[in-house]
Amino acid sequence: MLRLLTAGESHGQALVVVLEGLPAGLEITVEDIQAEMARRRLGYGRGPRQRFEVDELTLLGGVRHGRTLGSPLAIEIRNTEWFRSDRWHDEMSPAPGETKEPLTQVRPGHADLAGMQKYGFTDARDVLERASARETAARVAAGAVAKRLLSHLGVEIISHVIQMGSARVPAEAARPTPADLDAVDESPVRCFDNVAADAMIAEVKAAAKDGDSLGGVVEVLAFGVPIGLGSHVHWDRKLDGLVAQALMSIQAVKGVEIGDGFEVAGRRGSAAHDPIRWNSDDGRYERLSTLAGGLEGGITNGELLVARAAMKPLATLNVPTLETVDTATKESAVSFKERTDVTAVPAMGVVAETMVALVLADEAQRKFGGDSVAEFVRNAEAAAAATRDRDA
Numbered sequence: 001m002l003r004l005l006t007a008g009e010s011h012g013q014a015l016v017v018v019l020e021g022l023p024a025g026l027e028i029t030v031e032d033i034q035a036e037m038a039r040r041r042l043g044y045g046r047g048p049r050q051r052f053e054v055d056e057l058t059l060l061g062g063v064r065h066g067r068t069l070g071s072p073l074a075i076e077i078r079n080t081e082w083f084r085s086d087r088w089h090d091e092m093s094p095a096p097g098e099t100k101e102p103l104t105q106v107r108p109g110h111a112d113l114a115g116m117q118k119y120g121f122t123d124a125r126d127v128l129e130r131a132s133a134r135e136t137a138a139r140v141a142a143g144a145v146a147k148r149l150l151s152h153l154g155v156e157i158i159s160h161v162i163q164m165g166s167a168r169v170p171a172e173a174a175r176p177t178p179a180d181l182d183a184v185d186e187s188p189v190r191c192f193d194n195v196a197a198d199a200m201i202a203e204v205k206a207a208a209k210d211g212d213s214l215g216g217v218v219e220v221l222a223f224g225v226p227i228g229l230g231s232h233v234h235w236d237r238k239l240d241g242l243v244a245q246a247l248m249s250i251q252a253v254k255g256v257e258i259g260d261g262f263e264v265a266g267r268r269g270s271a272a273h274d275p276i277r278w279n280s281d282d283g284r285y286e287r288l289s290t291l292a293g294g295l296e297g298g299i300t301n302g303e304l305l306v307a308r309a310a311m312k313p314l315a316t317l318n319v320p321t322l323e324t325v326d327t328a329t330k331e332s333a334v335s336f337k338e339r340t341d342v343t344a345v346p347a348m349g350v351v352a353e354t355m356v357a358l359v360l361a362d363e364a365q366r367k368f369g370g371d372s373v374a375e376f377v378r379n380a381e382a383a384a385a386a387t388r389d390r391d392a
């Protein structure tokens with residue numbers, strides 16, 4: 001089973017990723033991981049930090065000659081801002097000392113105040129440096145590896161933006177397939193529907209003009225997912241629950257939907273479920289729709305896996321409008337102005353792909369096991385063949 005640990009602060013020297021439980025023989029290079037991490041920077045409405053922060057990666061352990069060894073994979077992602085100037089050296093120094101500029105105007109919508117209360121801090125930076133979405137860079141690095149493992153089972157995971165502010169992709173619009181991922185990434189808002197994309201861009205421009213921010217919804221699609229990941233037997237083994245937790249853990253994600261979960265809640269039962277049919281040509285059962293998002297009873301059913309994540313509008317605004325308080329003086333204040341992105345919904349989609357990949361790779365390892373990729377694939381193929389034989 002896969003276990004992911006990340007460490008590091010937003011303006012510290014580096015992020016560190018440890019991914020434990022990978023089989024041996026998985027081909028992986030720094031360039032593969034970097035390419036995936038570059039996708040996290042995509043999207044109209046992102047600010048300058050995304051442009052000058054290049055992800056400098058070092059594979060510290062677990063890989064030799066381009067292949068995993070079965071030992072923990074360790075990745076360092078250096079923070080170029082740290083090496084480019086000494087701006088953060090005193091502020092983020094691990095040596096004993098104190099900051100000269102404690103942040104005491106806590107920002108609404110961030111972890112600042114709750115984190116200070118929980119850990120007994122008087123400087124919000126002690127919280128915000130780790131709460132920052134910079135940490136998602138570490139997740140995406142690990143997700144690149146999880147995706148690579150899943151590719152050996154024929155699983156491909158993509159995402160696209162289906163809502164930004166009030167601009168939405170119509171429910172009947174065509175969904176992208178893995179072959180469309182480049183087209184999605186080339187869209188400035190990572191939206192597959194051109195008309196909706198134009199409306200989204202207009203919303204971002206309008207919000208930017210007002211110094212405001214936007215949220216939205218991303219849809220993650222996993223193609224080729226094997227039958228039988230997750231289980232109905234216990235609450236914490238249900239794959240829909242695991243996917244929901246993983247997506248909800250992304251900074252600023254406030255809602256998760258599996259398939260058409262919220263829409264079908266308003267329908268009658270007769271129109272809310274995916275009918276099942278025997279496909280004699282392919283020799284398999286098939287669902288005639290994707291309302292359940294490829295999950296029934298917490299188990300993957302071999303259909304397209306569909307999960308959506310809703311992100312709140314970013315809480316740091318380019319115009320200070322949100323009322324807050326200075327924790328040192330208790331005086332009212334206006335949330336401090338800082339250059340920030342207008343929206344991070346397109347980038348969040350890449351992080352959401354990562355989280356789904358990590359959950360699926362973990363469950364695939366649990367079900368199929370194997371110390372090497374060859375063994376893992378052999379076990380998965382044997383399980384698929386056994387299912388086919390039983391079903392026939």
Ligand SMILES: Cc1cc2nc3c(=O)[nH]c(=O)nc-3n(C[C@H](O)[C@H](O)[C@H](O)COP(=O)(O)O)c2cc1C
Pocket residue numbers: 109110111131132133136250251252253312314315316317340341344347348351
């Ligand atoms: C990819 C990504 C980028 C983000 N960028 C920003 C940002 O530029 N400014 C901001 O205020 N919040 C940003 N956020 C959201 C904050 O990290 C998040 O709102 C904050 O940590 C509070 O988290 P919570 O809403 O889960 O409690 C981003 C989130 C993600 C996923």
